[in-house]
Amino acid sequence: MLLLAVLAGCSREPAQEDAGTTSAAAGEQAAPSVTVSADQALETMPDWQAPAVSLTDENIEALLAQADEALQAGRLYEDDESAIPIYLALKAGAEQASEAADGTEPTEATETAQAVDAAERSDTETAEKAEAGLQRALTALLAQGDAALESIDDAPEALQRAQQIGAVARAVAADADPVVAYLERVELMERVQQANVAGERALAAGRIDSGKDAALPHFRHALELREADARALQGLAASESALIREAEQAAEAYDYDKAEAGLARAAKVRSGDDTVAHARERIAAMRVERIGDLRDQGIAALSREDGLDTAREHLAELLRIAPKGDPAAIELRERIELATHYGLFRPGQVFTDALKNGGRGPQMVVVPHGAFTMGAADDEAGASDSERPTRNIRFDRGLAFARTEVTVAEFRRYLEATGNEPRAVRRGYSTAYDERSGNLVRRSGADPDDGYTGERADDDMPVIHVSAADAAAYARWLSEQTGHVYRLPSEAEFEYALRAGSQDRFPWGEGTPPAGSGNFTGGEDVSPSGRRWRNAFEGYGDGAWGPAAVASYRANAFGLHDMAGNVSEWVADCWHDNYRRAPRDAHAWVNPGCREKVVRGGSWASSPEQTRSAWRLSVRGDTTNARVGFRVVREI
Template identity: 45%
Template sequence: MRYLLLAMSVGFFLLVPAKGMAQESSEEGAEAEEQAEETEDERRVRRLSDVMGEGSEEFDIDFENIDIPQQPVEPVPEVSLPDPQQDERLQTLLRASAFAPNDPDTQAALSDLIDEVESDIRSALAAENFGLARQLVSVVREVEPNRGIIAQAEAAINRNATIGQTLAQAEAALEAGQLTAPPEDNAAELFGRVLELEPENEEAQSGLARTHEAMIEDAIRMAREELDFEGAEARLVEAESIYDGAEATSDARQAIADFREQHIEALDREVLSHVDEGRYDQAEEGITELVALGHSRARIDALEASLSDARLYGSFEPGQQFDDGLDGLGITGPQMVVMPAGSFMMGSPEDEADRMNNEGPQHRVTFDRGFALARTEVTVGQFADFVDNTGYRTDAENVGSSRVYDLNSGRMDEEDGINWRHDYAGEEADDDLPVVHVSHRDAMAYVEWLADRTGRSYRLPSEAEFEYALRAESQTPYWWGSGSPPEDDIENVTGDRDVSPAGARWNVAFNRYSDGHWGPAPAGSLQANPFGLYDMGGNVMEWVADCWHDSFVRAPGDGSAWINPGCERHVIKGASWSSTPSMSRSAFRISSRATSTDMRVGFRVARDL
C-alpha cells in the first residue's frame, strides 16, 4: 500500500492512507470518485500543499516517488533545538528520517542542519554558554553520534564544571584560612589547579592573589604576635612560590625586618633591665632569644659579660664605688667598693714567721659571687647618725666605761664615762675618726639599722671576706709584701719612727717606717690596698660576723660566716695603730666577747650585691 506524507505547520508529520484522505473532504468527493480507478500503486505524493489545505505555509522537500510506510521504521528522537526555526526543521527531518531512515535527501538535510548546530555549539563554547552547548550537543549526539564536536564540547563542558567546582572549593578553603594546607584541599593548590586547566581564568588569578595577600598577612602576624621570624620568612618564601607579587612580598619582608630590629633593640634593653633588677634567669632567656634572632656577636658577648658580672656583682662592676641613700634621712650610708669574685688561700702557711696555731690549716676559699665592702671603717659621724635616729645605747654606755690609752704611762686601762663619742685617749672624737669603744653587739645593731633604712642586705663581713679583701690577691704576710712597708704612710701600724704626743716610741715596730700617727688616723687618710680599700691592715682592728674557732678545721669553703648559735666570742681581724709587725700580718686573728669594747676596735660593713 502506498502512503501520503503530510507535513503539518505545527511541526509534526501525519501519515494516512490516501483513500482515507480523499474521504476527509466532501468538496473533493467528486474528484475522488473520478480517480477511483487509479490503482494505489500509482498514487504519488506530489506537493505537500496539495494536502495541507488553503493558507498553510508551503514546505517543499520535493521527495520523488517515496514509498511511505504506514508506521515509523525507527523511533523519533525526543530532542529539540532552542532556535524555533531550526527546531521546526529538525522535527520535520527527524520524522521524515524515522519513516525513511535511508533516504539520502533527508540525511543530507539533517547533516546540513547539524553543521549549523555544530557552529552554534562552537559559538556557545566561545561565549562560555555551557548550558546551551550542552543542549545542542545532546541533539548532535542523537543525530550524528560520531561527530568530533561531541567529544570536544563535552571536554570543554566538563572542564568548565571542574573549574567551577574547584573554584568553589578554593574559595571555601581561603575563607577557612587553609592557604597552603592540608594537601589537595588548600586555596593555593586549588586555585593553581584551575589555572592549569585555564591559565587566563580571572577568578583563579584573583583568588591566588588574595591567597598571596593572606599569606603575607600571616607572615606579618607570625612575626609580630608569635615572634617567629624564621617561620615568617618561610611563609614569605612560600607566598612567592604561588604568586608573583614581588612588590607586596618585598614590602612585607622589609616591614618584618624593621619590626625584628625594633624587637631586638627592645629585647636588648629588656635583658639589661633584667640584669639590673637581678632577674638573671629572664636575662639569660632573653640573651638566648637574641642569639636566635641573629643579634650581633659583639653585642651578645657584651650582654653575656654583663649577666656574668651581675650574677657575681649584681648591677655593679668590680672596683665600683657606690653608696645607698637612707630612707627619710636625706643622707647616705658608708661608701662601698665592689669586691671581685675569686678565690684565695685563707690562713697562713706553716712556715710563715710569727705564725699562730689558730691561723691554720690554710685552706682555699672561693667566692662565686662578688660582694661589697665599705671603703673605710664606720666613722664617728656615721655612727652618730644611727644613734640620733634610733636612740640606741651602746654597751659601753650601759656599762659606763671602756678601755683607753694613757699617753703618759703608755698603758691601756679601763676608764669610766668612755663610749663611742670618745677617741683612743678618752678625748672627744672627731666625726671623721673611725668609731671605737663599740662592741660586736653595737656593730650588729648598726648594720641592721642600715639594712632597714636602705632596703639593702647590709651586714658585718665574714672573716673570710675580710681576709680576702685585705690580702687583695696577695699571699705574702702583708698586703704590701713582706717586711716593713716600702714607704711611709702605707698603713697606720707601729713604726720605729712614730712618736707619741708624750715623746714615746714603740718598742716593737716596723723598721724605718712612720705613718705620722699615734692613735687612729681619720678614716681613709693613708693608702688604699689594690682592691681600693683603706685601713684594712691598720688604724683599728675590726669586728667580723664569725664566731671564734681556734682553728680552720671544717671551716666553710664558700666564704660565708662561720657562726654557731649562741656563741659568746667573735673574731676580730686586721691590725690597729698599736699593732706590732706580727699582729699586722693578714692571717692574724684574735677574739673577744660580744659585749667587750676597746680603743683599738671598730668595724666596717659589707653588703650583698
C-alpha cells in the same frame, strides 16, 4: 499546485513531529530544551535539541529573513525565533520535500510536471540558503563560545554558557573540525574547573598541603592545564592565607615553632609574593610583644616579696618562645639572678637607709656573691697555724658592707640618740699613741670622740677607742632605726670582702703596696717628731702617721675603702685557735659568753705580716685602743 501544497503539508510539520517536537502556536516562543545548572557545570556536556519552529509553504521566505535578522543580532539558539533553530527547520523541510518529490510517479500532464520541477528548485534553493546561513550561525556560535571561555576568569558561570554552546555546536555539526576543536577547549576548561572545585572542597575541609586529596595539588594541576587560571591562582592564594592563619593562630597560642613551620609551608605555595614575608613580620612583632610582656611581668614580680618563683616561671616561658640570645631573656635572667643573690640591689650599688629619727645611715656597698678560699696556704710567709686549715666558703647571696669604717660623727650620733656610755667612758681611759715614746699607752679620758693620740678627732676620722660590744650595740641601733638587719661582719665575710677576688698573700698581690692603695706602715712614713717604722713596707709612703680620714685612699675591687689598713676592725666571731671545726659557711663562729674576740685587717701601725689578707688577731672583747675600729654589714 495542489500537489505542491500536499507535499509541503506532508513534508515539514510531520518531520518535526518525528524529531520529537510539536508545532508552536502562532506568535508563541518555545523555551530552550537545555539548561545547564551550576551543578551540571562539571558534568558531561548535555545534548541539545532545537526548539520547534512552525514551518509552512507560506512562511519560508519570512523565516529566512527572520533567521538572517536573528543571526545579525547574535540570537543564535535560545528559542524558536533564533537563527540556528530556524535554519535547521528550513534545511530539514527542504530536504524532506525533495525526498517526497523524488518518490512521485511521472505524469503526462505537462502543467503538473512543471509545477513539480518548480517546487524542487524552490526546495533546493531554500536548502542552500538555510545551509549557508547555518554555517554562518555556527561560526558566530563558536565565536560566542570562545568569548565565554575567555571570560571565565572574570565570570566562572560563563563555563555553563560555553558548555551550552558546545552542546548546540555538537548537535549542528559534531564532526566539523572547528566544532571538534571547540569541544576540546571546553573539555579542557571542564577539567580545569573540576580540579578547582576539588581543590576548593579540600581547602574547605582543611586539607591544604598534606594528606590524601589535598587542595594544593588540585590547584596546581588546574594551572598545568591552563596557565594563569584565575580561579586556580585564587585557590593558591586562599591556601596560602589558610596556612598563614594557622601560623598566626599558633603564634597567638605562643607556639612560635609551629608558627614558623606553618609559614615555611605557606612560603612554598607561591613564589614572587611578599604575603608570607609580611605575615612573618606580623608574627615576629607578636613574638617580640609577648617576649616584652613576659620580661615586664617577670621584673614586676621581682618587686614583690614572694615574686621570685613567679619571675622564674615567666623566664621559663620567655626562654621557650624567645630566639637564642634574645636581649629580653638575657635581661630577665640577669634580673632574676640579681634578685636571687641581691634582692632589689645590684652588685657594686651604693646606698644609704633612712633613719627613723632623721638623716641617713652609713653608705653601704653591695658586695657580689661568690666563693673564695679562706685562710693562709701552708707555704705562705708570715702565716700562723691560727689561719689554717684553709676552707672554701661560698656566698649564695650578696651582702652590703659599709663603704668605710664607721666615723666619729656617725658613732657620736648613735650615742646622742641613745644616751649609751661606751666602754672607754665607763672605764675612764683607753689606749692611745704617745709620740714622745712611740708607744701605745693608757690615756685617761680618751673615748670614741678622740683620735689616736687621745685628742679630739675630726668627724670624718674612723671611730676608735670602742670595744666589740660598743660596735655591736651601734649595729643594733641601726637595725632599729632602719628596719633592716645591721650587724658586725663575720670573719669569713670580712676576709672575702678584703680579698675582693684575690687569693694572694696581700690584697694587692705580692710586695710593696701600690701607691695610694691604703694607710699602711711604710718606709717613707714619718711621725710628727720624725720617727720612722722599724718594720715596714720599703719604699712605700701614704702621708699619714696614725689613722687617716675615711676614704682617703683608693677603694678595692668591691668598692670598699681601708679594708687592709687605716684601723683594724672588730668582727662578730669569737676567737678560736684554728679553723678545724669552723662553720662550713660564712656564718660567725660564736660561743656564748666568749671573752676573746677576733680583729681583722691591718692598721696604720701594723707590720707587713699583719697586713696579709689571712691575718687575724685574738683580742679581749672589752679592749679599746687607737688601732681598732669597726664597720657594719647589712643583710639584703
